[in-house]
Amino acid sequence: MNQNHTIGTIKEDSLRPLRSWGRGTLIWIAILLATGTWGFYAYYYQLRHGLASTAMRDYVSWGLYISTFVFLIGLSHSGTLVSGILRITKQDWRMPITRTAELMTFVSLLFGGIMPIIDLGRPDHIFNLVLFGRVQSPLMWDVICIFTYFVGSTMFLYLPMIPDMALCRDRLKETSSSVRRWMYRKLALGWTGTKTQWRYLERSMTIMTIIIIPIAVSVHTVIGYIFAMTLRGGWNSTVFGPYFVAGALYSGSATVVLGMYAFRKIYHLEKYMTFKHFDLMGRIVLALTLIYAYFNLNEYWVPAYKMAIHERHLLTDLFSGEYARVFWILQFGTVLLPIIIMSFPKGRRPNILAATAVLVVFGAWLKRYIIVVPTQMHPFVPIQDVPADWATYFPSWVEFSVVTGAIAGILLVLTLYSKLFPIMSVWEVEEGAEIEETKRLAAEMRSNKKAVSEPVQANVL
Amino acid sequence: MKIIQHYSKIFVAVAVVSFATQTAWAQDEEAKAPGKMEATIQLSYLKKTDQSKEASVNISATDNGKIVMAHNAHINFYLTDGANPVLLKSVVTNMQGKTTVDLPEVLPLDAERYFGIIARIENDSLYADAEEELWHKEAALSLDLQTQDSTKMAVAKLTETDAAGQVQPLVGKDVSFYVQRLFGIMPAAEEFTATTDEEGVASFVFPDSIPGDSEGNVTVVARISDDEDYGNLENKTSGKWGVVLAPEMNPFPRALWAPNAPPALIITLCVIFGGIWFTYGYVFNELRKIDQEKI
Numbered sequence: 001m002n003q004n005h006t007i008g009t010i011k012e013d014s015l016r017p018l019r020s021w022g023r024g025t026l027i028w029i030a031i032l033l034a035t036g037t038w039g040f041y042a043y044y045y046q047l048r049h050g051l052a053s054t055a056m057r058d059y060v061s062w063g064l065y066i067s068t069f070v071f072l073i074g075l076s077h078s079g080t081l082v083s084g085i086l087r088i089t090k091q092d093w094r095m096p097i098t099r100t101a102e103l104m105t106f107v108s109l110l111f112g113g114i115m116p117i118i119d120l121g122r123p124d125h126i127f128n129l130v131l132f133g134r135v136q137s138p139l140m141w142d143v144i145c146i147f148t149y150f151v152g153s154t155m156f157l158y159l160p161m162i163p164d165m166a167l168c169r170d171r172l173k174e175t176s177s178s179v180r181r182w183m184y185r186k187l188a189l190g191w192t193g194t195k196t197q198w199r200y201l202e203r204s205m206t207i208m209t210i211i212i213i214p215i216a217v218s219v220h221t222v223i224g225y226i227f228a229m230t231l232r233g234g235w236n237s238t239v240f241g242p243y244f245v246a247g248a249l250y251s252g253s254a255t256v257v258l259g260m261y262a263f264r265k266i267y268h269l270e271k272y273m274t275f276k277h278f279d280l281m282g283r284i285v286l287a288l289t290l291i292y293a294y295f296n297l298n299e300y301w302v303p304a305y306k307m308a309i310h311e312r313h314l315l316t317d318l319f320s321g322e323y324a325r326v327f328w329i330l331q332f333g334t335v336l337l338p339i340i341i342m343s344f345p346k347g348r349r350p351n352i353l354a355a356t357a358v359l360v361v362f363g364a365w366l367k368r369y370i371i372v373v374p375t376q377m378h379p380f381v382p383i384q385d386v387p388a389d390w391a392t393y394f395p396s397w398v399e400f401s402v403v404t405g406a407i408a409g410i411l412l413v414l415t416l417y418s419k420l421f422p423i424m425s426v427w428e429v430e431e432g433a434e435i436e437e438t439k440r441l442a443a444e445m446r447s448n449k450k451a452v453s454e455p456v457q458a459n460v461l
Numbered sequence: 462m463k464i465i466q467h468y469s470k471i472f473v474a475v476a477v478v479s480f481a482t483q484t485a486w487a488q489d490e491e492a493k494a495p496g497k498m499e500a501t502i503q504l505s506y507l508k509k510t511d512q513s514k515e516a517s518v519n520i521s522a523t524d525n526g527k528i529v530m531a532h533n534a535h536i537n538f539y540l541t542d543g544a545n546p547v548l549l550k551s552v553v554t555n556m557q558g559k560t561t562v563d564l565p566e567v568l569p570l571d572a573e574r575y576f577g578i579i580a581r582i583e584n585d586s587l588y589a590d591a592e593e594e595l596w597h598k599e600a601a602l603s604l605d606l607q608t609q610d611s612t613k614m615a616v617a618k619l620t621e622t623d624a625a626g627q628v629q630p631l632v633g634k635d636v637s638f639y640v641q642r643l644f645g646i647m648p649a650a651e652e653f654t655a656t657t658d659e660e661g662v663a664s665f666v667f668p669d670s671i672p673g674d675s676e677g678n679v680t681v682v683a684r685i686s687d688d689e690d691y692g693n694l695e696n697k698t699s700g701k702w703g704v705v706l707a708p709e710m711n712p713f714p715r716a717l718w719a720p721n722a723p724p725a726l727i728i729t730l731c732v733i734f735g736g737i738w739f740t741y742g743y744v745f746n747e748l749r750k751i752d753q754e755k756i
Contacts, residue, residue: 135730136722144730148737155744162751189752197754204747211740385557388529 010272010430011167014422017267018168019175021419032412039405042398043118051121053398059383060376060393065119067369068403072112072410073146073223074244074364077252078259079105079153080216081284087209093280095432096272099425100259102157104252107413109150111406118402138225145219152215156208158187162201163427166191180420220248227371233311234375237303243295250292251364253285254357259414261354263423272424275349282348285360286339293335314378323374326366334363497585498522500531502593504580506564506692508602514564518580520554522588530558535585538562541577541594542569574598574624597692600631604683604696606667613667613702615649617683619657619694630661634685638665641680641697649681673703 046053056063082101086094117123133140165188173181191197224244227235237243260281264273303311304319318327338356341347347356373393377383383391395403417423503519516538520531534554539546547569554560568576579594600621607614615638619631634657639646649671655663663683673679679702685694 134722135727136719141730144734148734151741152737155741159744189748190754191751192754194754197751200747200751200754204744207740207744211737215737386530387532387556388527 010424010433011171011426013269013271014164014424014426014429015168015171017418018172018420018422025415025419029412029415032408032415035408036405036412039402039408042401042405046118046121046398046402047123053396055393055396055399057390057393058386059379059390060373062119062372062376063393064369064395064399064403065115067365067372068406069112069115069119070223070244070368070372071251071365072108072115072406073219074248074251074368075108075255075361076105076112076149076153077216077220077245077248078108078256079103079156079252080212081249081253082256082281083156084209084213084216087205088213092432092435093277095428096269096424097256097260097277097281098160098428099157099423100263101256102153102160103414103417103423104255104259105153106150106157107410107417108255109146109153110413111410113146113150115406138222138229141222142219142226145215145222149212149215149219152208152212156212159201159205159208160425160428161187161421162189162191163193164422164425165189166193167426168421183420217245220244227375232375232380233308233314233378234371237299239295239298243299246288246292246295247364247367250285250288251361253281253288254360254364257281257285257353257357258361261350261357263418264350267418267423269424272429278350278353279345279348282342282353282356285353285357286342286348289335289339289342289360293339296331296335310380314374317374317378318370323370327370330363330367330370334359334366338363497587497589498524498529498531500534500582500588500591502536502580502582502591504578504593504595505687506578506595506597508600508692508694510695510697512566512601514566514568515561516564516578516580517559517561518554518593520558520582520588520591522558530554530556531588532556532558534558534582534588536560537581537583539579539581540564540569541579543571543575543577546577546579568599570599595692598690600685600691600694601628602636602683602685602694602696604681604698606681606698606700606702613669615665615667615681615683617655617657617663617665617696619661619663619685621691630657630659631691632657632659632661634661634663634688634691636663636665637684637686638667639682639684640671640703641682646682646684667702669704671703672706673701675706675708677701677703677705679703 054063079102082094083098083105087098117126120126129140129143133143165184168176169181169184169188172184176184221241221244224240224242228237228240230236257278260273260277264270300315300318304315307315317323338360341352341356346352377391377393500520500522503521505517505519506514507517508514518536520534520536521528522531522534523529532554535551536554537551538549540549541547549564550562552560552562564578570576575596575598577594577596579592582588582591584590598621600619603618603620605616605618607616617636617638619634619636620628621631623629635654636657637654638649639653640649649665650668653665655665657663665683667681671679678699680697680699681702682695682697684696685691687693
């Protein structure tokens, strides 16, 4: 590909989706809004009728909401992994996909963070955490970590957007409304691309890249602690912190693949998000799935070998009882099968990899459910003298509706973002293209030199 | 014209058959319509330490083949001496399908000094009619804590009053001995039952190792359970028979759920998050500088 042609078209290719809202987009947004409204109605119903409108009772007080919370916070590791880790290790191929990853982090934190408030039943009680919160409580650590991570991720998403905001400000004058022009102007912070501005920006990005990785690790470790700091069977585990981090990276990386696949297909970014990107992301997902499978083995094999009395009923239920079907589908269908598929180069091609990523993401959500719910159905003192339906848990229509509304909200934010801001970091992709071009020229020069020196050597001989 | 008539006949025939079939099906559906749940009543009688008496029911029901607790069941309690039952009270069961009513001090007795209690579900919207009754005689259970040669003896005496007003001992009845704990009663020893002798007395050697409160107080419970003639009787008495349990001055020596967070934890969190937020502040400042650099 000609460099000038590439550099010239990168800007245009990135800004094209921002210039118009197609009919399809508007229909899609309407569907998402309708679903989101239904979710709002369900939440209003829950507020009006109390948590009794959910299926949660005395035994299962953390159900679908908390499972979804853990799942979404896990997805938020996508930005840390792809953007943070690949940025710090100077992987140039990351450039077209970093924005997708950072956006996934932002949006999953945004909606993941509200899940515990929904689960609370009385949202006004959240202020009690500030007023009466106890520093030694893992729940308090969780709130602090997630809020810190959310602010950090927002900055991490925003920093590389600044030059692109200036680009939008300058290039979308004619096609944008006055509100959008105002927004671009404000978000661009008066960016003109001076040397000093670049210095400030690069320094900020380096700092945020370094700091966001330990924060992300701490967030999911602390979420693991919420469970592991109890003595409950299935949760009382020393590996829960790293196990949750591994699970988060496994599902987060698969989410990036899904984001890449969707944006590439919808906005025709095949030139930028190539087979090579999918192949490399596939390798990353594969490696993380293997690590996750290793943790899974440890998490179940060690207690299953001992079969301690308080773990026995839970493990029996998981291995051969009520939850056995879901448990084994998870292990074989969403861990082992993706490993097999992604081990082959053909399995890392966009279509197959995206399908595998769906399996992984769905499996990650189901896994959170299997971690959160069955343990609560196995309390230390057996369930007795309660209505029969308290001894089982299956989410009510209210819970399903609220969670579906939240997922619609996530997709809505992603859609709106991609129609308002470039979905690729334009200046980084240009930088990547320049690096590639330089490498190509260097290789060409080397081969020319070789071609020139070979006849000379032949003459000498 | 003939064709129209012919088709009209067919149409009418089909309509009649269809209507008849639908009506028949509707009747079937009505017959199969989900009815009321079958309820099973467990009725019991208890005479307590203060000589007050109560009747309790525990109702379960069958809902689509599953046994559930019959909550919100309307139940009527009757007292009877064998003649016409007299309504005592109407109550509703709780979420666990249970309810209790206090019985009057004087109960109607039959010729053999038995009184009858009847519990009925009548015309309830959820549960089919059901009835359970029991017949018992009144008895008295006393409990005395005695120390004989440094042996702690819980002595229970079971008596009844005959028609002539004479107190008669009840012989050969099993009395169980328990200690009161926070969430209920626990057997006081591995062998915790004694049988009444010819004087109606059952003695139980109280173990030395039962934990009491901070002063050694322990509540001993004597109980007759599910006796065919006398139902349940209970008597409780407290004494300093327990092992003194020194109050834990520091119940959470190093637990994270202690009332106050360890200073080391507070310092660690402050340093880590203070550092992170300071860094954020620094980055914000860099952004401010970018804004100020505009030409």
